[in-house]
Structure formats: C-alpha cells, structure tokens
Amino acid sequence: MGSLRDVLSPFTAWKHVIETPVTIKNPIGREAADRYRGFHQNDTDKCIGCGSCEDICQNAAIDMIPVDNPKDGDSGLRPQIDYGRCCWCALCVDVCMTGSLTMSNEYTWVDSDPDAFRFIPGVDKMPWDDFEKGYERQGDRMLSGLTRPEMAELEPEARIGNFDEIVAGYSREQAVLEADRCVECGLCVATCPAHMDIPDYIAAIREGDYDLGTQILYETNPFSEVCGRVCTHKCETVCAAQYEGEPIAIRWLKRHIIDNVSEERRLEIVGTPQVLPTGQKVAVVGAGPAGLTAAYDLARSGHAVTVFEAQDKPGGMMRYGIPEYRLPYDALDRDIAVIKAQGVEIKTGTRIGTDITLDQLKADYDATVLSIGLHLGRSTRVPGSDAPGVEAAIDLLRRITAGEEVPVPKKVAVIGGGNVAMDIARSMARLQKQKFGEVGVTVTALEDFDHFLADKEEVTESFEEGIEILDARGPQEIVTFKSGKRKGHVKGLRTWKVTSIFDEQGRFTPQYDEGDEMVHEVEMVVEAIGQMADISLLGDELTEALEWNRGRIAVDADGHTSEPWLWGGGDAVHGPDVIHAVADGHKIAASVNVALMAKAEAEK
Amino acid sequence: MRDLIEKLTPRYTLGNATYQRADLTFVDVTRDELRALLLELRDKEGFTHLVLLTAVDWIEEGKFQLTYMINNREADQTLGLRLYIDRNDAEGDTIHDIWPTAATYQRELREMFGIAFPGSPRVDEEFILEGWTDMPPYRRDFDTLAYSQQTYVEREGRETHDPRATMKHKMYPEG
Numbered sequence: 001m002g003s004l005r006d007v008l009s010p011f012t013a014w015k016h017v018i019e020t021p022v023t024i025k026n027p028i029g030r031e032a033a034d035r036y037r038g039f040h041q042n043d044t045d046k047c048i049g050c051g052s053c054e055d056i057c058q059n060a061a062i063d064m065i066p067v068d069n070p071k072d073g074d075s076g077l078r079p080q081i082d083y084g085r086c087c088w089c090a091l092c093v094d095v096c097m098t099g100s101l102t103m104s105n106e107y108t109w110v111d112s113d114p115d116a117f118r119f120i121p122g123v124d125k126m127p128w129d130d131f132e133k134g135y136e137r138q139g140d141r142m143l144s145g146l147t148r149p150e151m152a153e154l155e156p157e158a159r160i161g162n163f164d165e166i167v168a169g170y171s172r173e174q175a176v177l178e179a180d181r182c183v184e185c186g187l188c189v190a191t192c193p194a195h196m197d198i199p200d201y202i203a204a205i206r207e208g209d210y211d212l213g214t215q216i217l218y219e220t221n222p223f224s225e226v227c228g229r230v231c232t233h234k235c236e237t238v239c240a241a242q243y244e245g246e247p248i249a250i251r252w253l254k255r256h257i258i259d260n261v262s263e264e265r266r267l268e269i270v271g272t273p274q275v276l277p278t279g280q281k282v283a284v285v286g287a288g289p290a291g292l293t294a295a296y297d298l299a300r301s302g303h304a305v306t307v308f309e310a311q312d313k314p315g316g317m318m319r320y321g322i323p324e325y326r327l328p329y330d331a332l333d334r335d336i337a338v339i340k341a342q343g344v345e346i347k348t349g350t351r352i353g354t355d356i357t358l359d360q361l362k363a364d365y366d367a368t369v370l371s372i373g374l375h376l377g378r379s380t381r382v383p384g385s386d387a388p389g390v391e392a393a394i395d396l397l398r399r400i401t402a403g404e405e406v407p408v409p410k411k412v413a414v415i416g417g418g419n420v421a422m423d424i425a426r427s428m429a430r431l432q433k434q435k436f437g438e439v440g441v442t443v444t445a446l447e448d449f450d451h452f453l454a455d456k457e458e459v460t461e462s463f464e465e466g467i468e469i470l471d472a473r474g475p476q477e478i479v480t481f482k483s484g485k486r487k488g489h490v491k492g493l494r495t496w497k498v499t500s501i502f503d504e505q506g507r508f509t510p511q512y513d514e515g516d517e518m519v520h521e522v523e524m525v526v527e528a529i530g531q532m533a534d535i536s537l538l539g540d541e542l543t544e545a546l547e548w549n550r551g552r553i554a555v556d557a558d559g560h561t562s563e564p565w566l567w568g569g570g571d572a573v574h575g576p577d578v579i580h581a582v583a584d585g586h587k588i589a590a591s592v593n594v595a596l597m598a599k600a601e602a603e604k
Numbered sequence: 605m606r607d608l609i610e611k612l613t614p615r616y617t618l619g620n621a622t623y624q625r626a627d628l629t630f631v632d633v634t635r636d637e638l639r640a641l642l643l644e645l646r647d648k649e650g651f652t653h654l655v656l657l658t659a660v661d662w663i664e665e666g667k668f669q670l671t672y673m674i675n676n677r678e679a680d681q682t683l684g685l686r687l688y689i690d691r692n693d694a695e696g697d698t699i700h701d702i703w704p705t706a707a708t709y710q711r712e713l714r715e716m717f718g719i720a721f722p723g724s725p726r727v728d729e730e731f732i733l734e735g736w737t738d739m740p741p742y743r744r745d746f747d748t749l750a751y752s753q754q755t756y757v758e759r760e761g762r763e764t765h766d767p768r769a770t771m772k773h774k775m776y777p778e779g
C-alpha cells in the first residue's frame with residue numbers, strides 16, 4: 001500500500017467543494033488550452049502543395065485540391081481536410097515541409113451541413129484563421145533530416161597541381177541517408193528541363209536497386225555520368241526540403257546510381273534497339289549532348305544515324321569546355337559508349353561546311369539535325385584585344401583538352417565572371433602550379449559579388465586555389481609593349497571600377513568610376529565573356545532562307561526550323577546547359593520520328 | 605538521483621541511466637529484478653506512486669519496452685524504469701499487488717499492444733476497443749491508414765490530385 005498521505009490526499013479535494021465546478025453545462029464558447037489541437041490553419045502563400053500532409057495522414061482525411069495554376073516549385077494544390085475523419089493527431093503539422101500548416105485552438109463549431117466540415121484551411125475563410133493560440137510544431141521540421149551528408153572533396157593543396165576529379169561521390173551510407181530525406185512529392189520533376197523521374201530514382205537508391213535506378217535514368221537522360229557531376233541542378237532550387245533545411249542533393253544521388261553500375265551492366269540494362277530498322281537515315285551535325293541525345297533516341301527508333309563531329313573526339317563542350325577536374329573524360333566516355341552501342345555512327349574529325357557540305361547531307365539523308373553549339377569566343381573589343389597574348393577562354397580550354405601546347409605565363413588575367421571564366425582561371429592556375437609551383441591568375445568581373453554570375457562553389461573553390469577575383473571591374477584596354485623585343489605583345493590589363501551595369505531600361509551600358517583605375521600586369525589576357533555559334537556552315541542561301549530569332553536559328557516547340565528537312569537544338573538555338581541540350585535532343589528526335597513516319601507512309 | 609542509482613547499482617543490474625531533467629530520470633532494469641526493485645523503491649525510497657505503465661514497440665529490435673513511471677512526491681522526483689521484453693513472446697509480470705492501479709494499465713497494454721500479464725485482474729476483458737478483431741493497434745506493424753480506409757466510408761465527392769501529375773499535365777502538356 002502507499003503511504004498514509006497518498007490515501008488521504010484525495011480528501012484535500014474536499015476544500016474545492018464550494019467552488020464553481022470545473023465541468024460546465026455548455027462547452028461552446030469555452031476557450032481551449034493554448035496549445036490545443038483544433039481546426040487547421042494554413043498559410044497558403046507559404047504552402048507549396050507538396051502533399052506530404054496528405055501522405056502522412058493515417059486517417060486519409062486530406063485531399064489535395066487545385067486552387068491555383070502550378071508554377072515552378074508549387075503544384076498549386078492545397079490540402080482540404082475532412083473533419084469527419086480527422087483525429088486531430090497533428091502528424092500533418094509535424095511533417096509539413098514549409099511550416100505553413102498549423103492548428104488553431106478552436107474545437108467547437110456547429111453546423112447542420114456535414115459537408116461544411118470539409119474545407120481548405122487558409123483558402124476557405126474561417127473565424128479561427130488568425131488565432132494565435134493552438135498547435136504548431138516546435139522548432140524545425142523534425143520528421144525528416146535537415147542537412148545533406150557532407151561530400152568528400154580533394155583539399156585545395158591536393159588538387160591545385162593536377163586535373164584530378166575534386167568530388168568523390170557519395171558512399172552507400174551517405175546516399176541512403178540523403179535519399180531518406182526525400183518526401184517523393186515530385187515538385188522537382190517539372191523544373192528539370194528533361195523532366196527526370198527524380199523521386200523514382202531516389203526511391204530506387206533507398207531500395208538498393210541500382211539496376212532499376214539506371215533504367216529510370218535512361219528513360220529521360222543518356223548523360224547521367226555527366227549530369228550527375230556537372231548539371232546546373234535547377235531541380236534543387238525548387239525542392240520541398242529547402243524551406244527548413246538543405247534541398248535534396250539530387251545531382252549527387254543521380255551520380256551515386258551510375259557510380260554503382262558498371263559499363264557492361266549498363267549495356268545489359270539499356271540494351272540495343274528493339275525495333276526493325278526503318279531504312280531511313282538521319283544526319284546529326286555536332287556530337288554534343290543535344291546531337292547525341294537525338295541520335296540515341298533516333299537509333300532506338302530504328303533509324304540509321306550518323307553524327308558528324310568537327311573535333312577528334314565526341315562530347316562537344318562536355319569534353320572540350322568543362323575541365324577534367326569537374327568531369328573526367330572517362331566518365332563522359334562511359335555515357336557515349338552506351339549511345340554508340342545503339343548503332344549510332346560518330347564520324348569525328350569531319351567538319352560540315354568544309355569537309356562535307358550541308359547540301360550534301362540534305363541530299364543524302366532523310367532528315368538533318370543541327371546541334372553545333374557555340375564555339376566562337378566573343379571579344380570585349382577593347383583597344384589591344386587583338387594583340388598576341390589575348391586568348392578566348394573556350395579556345396584555350398579546347399586546346400588543353402586536345403593536349404595541345406598552350407602558353408602558360410606566370411601572370412594571367414581573365415575577363416569575365418561566369419562559370420566559363422572560373423573554368424579557364426582554374427585550369428590556367430593548375431598549369432601554372434605545374435610549371436612554376438605557384439598560381440598567378442586574376443579574374444576581373446563586371447558584376448559585384450552580390451550579383452555574381454558564377455556559382456558560389458566555383459568562387460569559393462577558386463579562392464581556395466589561390467586565384468584572385470576582383471569584382472566590379474570593367475576592362476578598358478589591353479596594354480601592350482610599345483617597344484623592345486616584345487613590342488605589340490600583352491603587357492597588362494587596364495580596368496575601371498564599375499558603378500552600374502544596366503541602365504534604367506535594363507540595357508547593357510556599364511558605367512565606371514574613372515578615378516578608380518588599375519593596371520594588372522600580366523602576360524596573357526583571357527576573354528571569357530560569352531560564345532556565339534559558328535554558322536558559316538549554312539552558306540548564304542540557307543542563311544537567307546532560314547527564319548531567325550535574335551541571332552539564333554528560329555525553331556518551333558519541337559525543334560523544327562523553317563526548313564522541312566532541318567531541325568536545330570542545344571546551345572546554338574536555346575542553351576544554356578547540358579540538361580537543356582538533352583531535353584532539346586529528345587524533342588527533336590520525337591519530331592523527326594513523326595516526320596519520318598509520315599514520309600515512309602507517303603512513299604508506300 | 606545519481607546518488608540513488610549509485611546506491612542501488614551494487615545490488616541490481618541497472619543500465620543506461622538517463623538524467624533527463626532535474627526531476628526526471630530513466631534507467632534500464634531486468635525482468636527478474638523488477639519486483640524486488642519496485643518494492644524497495646516504494647517501501648524504502650519513497651516512490652509511493654505509480655504514475656503510469658506504458659510500452660514502446662521497438663519493432664526493428666524485436667522488443668517491447670515497458671516503462672514503469674514511479675514518483676516520490678516528497679522529493680519531487682520521477683523515475684522511469686525501462687524493461688525490455690521479447691516481442692514474439694510478449695509477456696510481462698503483473699504488479700497489481702504492488703499498485704492496484706497497475707491492473708488497469710496492464711489491461712490497456714494487453715489490448716493495445718497485445719502484451720499478456722497473467723494473473724492480472726480482468727486483464728482479458730475489453731478495455732476501450734469494442735469488438736476489436738484486428739492486430740493490437742499500437743503495434744507498429746498495424747497499418748492505421750489501411751484500417752481506417754477499410755473501416756470508415758469516404759464521404760461522397762472526395763477527390764484528390766497528385767502534385768507531380770498535376771504539374772506535368774499543366775506545365776508541360778506536350779509530354
């Protein structure tokens with residue numbers, strides 16, 4: 001038995017006997033406790049319509065209802081709750097990815113219409129919408145992790161003297177932890193230009209089924225080795241996990257799948273074309289991601305595809321632009337091997353326009369795809385920009401990849417603030433380190449650091465590698481030696497401080513503070529301010545005949561140009577990155593397919 | 605509480621002491637020592653009150669955790685004794701003779717988790733679930749969602765939409 005005190009303590013309640021009773025006759029109007037779980041509230045501006053609340057509800061009380069048009073990162077759906085089923089457990093509040101869903105402490109409400117007890121909190125206005133009291137999750141989202149596993153990377157000292165790949169890739173343990181954070185809402189799928197089935201391949205990682213993962217990747221993208229490393233990962237900018245933590249590392253998870261499936265196994269999973277040859281022939285000009293994706297799809301549809309490539313090796317900017325330390329060549333080769341296995345013939349070292357004319361392709365093939373990218377570097381055209389010692393970034397990058405000798409002086413200036421500028425700066429830094437044991441690269445960018453164009457990681461890693469980046473500096477002149485042995489050769493770069501880049505109408509008209517002048521003493525100036533397409537292969541007649549859109553070949557939504565035999569895509573038409581080129585490749589292939597089928601039908 | 609745990613340690617197998625708050629402590633105990641320990645704590649250490657008896661389903665480990673929360677009002681201290689039992693042979697030892705209220709908790713655990721307490725008064729009678737035929741609902745392998753979908757009718761006119769399919773349909777209808 002308990003102590004005497006325990007036995008007697010109930011009698012202490014007797015002292016309340018003359019007080020007002022705690023129970024009341026009519027509970028309506030009596031306020032509940034401060035943290036009571038009553039009718040829901042939803043901040044519908046904050047809610048992204050991810051449906052996690054619906055998924056977790058163990059009473060199937062929630063439906064997702066369209067209240068607005070979907071846009072990037074927001075399905076336009078909002079949760080509707082059926083209070084005939086809700087048990088007020090608040091799991092939905094605890095899982096909510098944005099913290100938009102809360103509960104008021106209102107629990108009494110009388111209505112004779114049962115359907116009134118099914119409504120969309122925040123959309124269907126209710127008296128308790130603005131109640132402060134009620135239940136909200138304490139602290140950050142707790143039901144799923146908030147941070148990514150840290151990616152192993154080469155330390156600056158270990159990477160600056162070579163072109164070894166920096167990022168190591170996730171281990172199985174890391175990948176599973178990260179995959180577990182994904183709520184499979186699918187909000188990211190629309191934002192991915194190729195609409196990759198992201199939640200599905202993440203689920204495959206969780207299951208440990210890498211074969212299935214590979215199969216899912218190949219349904220939308222034959223460049224997973226490439227995209228798993230260098231994709232611009234726009235999908236991550238809309239990920240539901242970003243609101244109270246880090247977005248899912250979608251790109252690294254993609255790479256993790258492909259890291260775990262050998263090239264031989266991939267060939268088994270992807271297989272070869274399963275249709276009878278159509279007997280129709282397609283020519284593709286340019287072996288970048290746009291052309292090779294179109295070639296992959298078209299070959300799998302049974303057409304005989306020949307890709308003509310000016311360079312010695314296929315891959316386009318993936319090989320000749322993106323440096324090896326971000327994308328090793330053997331990774332790219334593994335992607336291309338699967339494409340070749342579909343029977344795609346790649347004729348390298350063949351430039352259309354000089355080796356073979358475009359007219360010849362028009363005559364010999366049933367359809368022609370133009371995916372020539374942007375391979376001419378733009379110049380600043382400041383005085384001195386034609387002097388020896390001035391280089392174009394993409395030209396240098398190409399020569400480095402091709403193994404050609406490139407001049408490596410002790411001091412180099414790079415003009416430009418985008419990712420290409422970072423790529424050439426970091427490549428030159430590596431060559432300098434190898435040659436002189438030290439780095440001497442200065443990047444001058446028009447934009448200030450608050451509006452920088454290059455990715456944050458690129459800037460951070462450049463600094464780590466000893467590269468100097470000067471923001472808000474505009475080139476005025478490339479200074480040359482006026483006399484002596486090196487007369488005419490680059491001596492330095494003169495810059496002014498930038499005060500603004502665009503005028504009120506948003507036109508590009510940089511303004512400078514002329515009093516803030518610097519002369520950077522360098523022996524080489526690299527211009528990395530943009531690229532344009534080399535359209536000389538078109539010839540005058542075709543150039544005239546084609547429709548144009550602001551200097552680029554105009555195409556319809558399917559990538560068809562105004563010429564019935566010609567399609568175009570990738571950087572030369574749209575840009576700006578690999579995954580957009582892949583998406584273009586798919587669209588073009590689908591359109592060419594339809595046209596060729598019609599052609600075959602007509603010839604019957 | 606550290607003193608008490610230290611004092612008991614030579615005679616009992618105590619593990620994993622967690623000093624959660626100044627007035628709240630948890631410790632693992634063994635089944636064969638539970639009875640002796642509860643009696644000693646009640647009669648010699650002032651833990652006269654059984655606050656509650658509840659369970660946690662550690663399905664991955666194949667165990668149920670029984671938690672005996674006892675309170676010393678004088679010292680304003682609560683102690684939680686954690687006892688792990690085999691999930692496949694879920695049986696605990698009744699303590700209704702130490703605290704009569706335990707019988708009610710044991711009846712609840714029998715119903716909600718399917719843990720047997722042989723000898724506990726009325727332990728096999730229905731508690732709050734009437735006519736329950738399914739697996740005990742607090743077991744983690746009980747599928748609450750499937751149960752509620754099978755058991756309760758949907759109100760008419762309900763329709764839901766998948767976020768991904770909605771976006772696909774509206775944002776890139778071309779496919």
Ligand SMILES: Cc1cc2nc3c(=O)[nH]c(=O)nc-3n(C[C@H](O)[C@H](O)[C@H](O)COP(=O)(O)OP(=O)(O)OC[C@H]3O[C@@H](n4cnc5c(N)ncnc54)[C@H](O)[C@@H]3O)c2cc1C
Nearest residue numbers: 286288289290310316317321352372373570571576577578
């Ligand atoms: C330095 C640099 C870094 C980049 N980094 C990234 C990145 O990290 N992530 C990302 O997603 N994107 C990146 N990009 C962009 C990406 O590489 C391109 O968007 C993509 O490669 C475009 O694909 P494409 O198929 O349109 O053209 P390209 O890849 O440029 O391929 C076009 C091909 O056509 C060939 N060609 C051109 N004219 C002819 C002709 N007349 N006859 C035969 N062949 C011809 C070219 O030699 C080339 O191989 C980067 C680009 C550069 C320049």
Ligand code: SF4
Nearest residue numbers: 057086087089090092
């Ligand atoms: S409170 Fe619980 S039962 Fe009610 S809608 Fe939310 S998750 Fe479902």
Ligand code: SF4
Nearest residue numbers: 047048050051053096
């Ligand atoms: S979980 Fe939150 S953000 Fe997602 S749909 Fe539900 S209320 Fe909106």
Ligand code: SF4
Nearest residue numbers: 182185186188239240
């Ligand atoms: S990656 Fe992010 S946005 Fe995509 S399904 Fe997973 S949680 Fe949703």
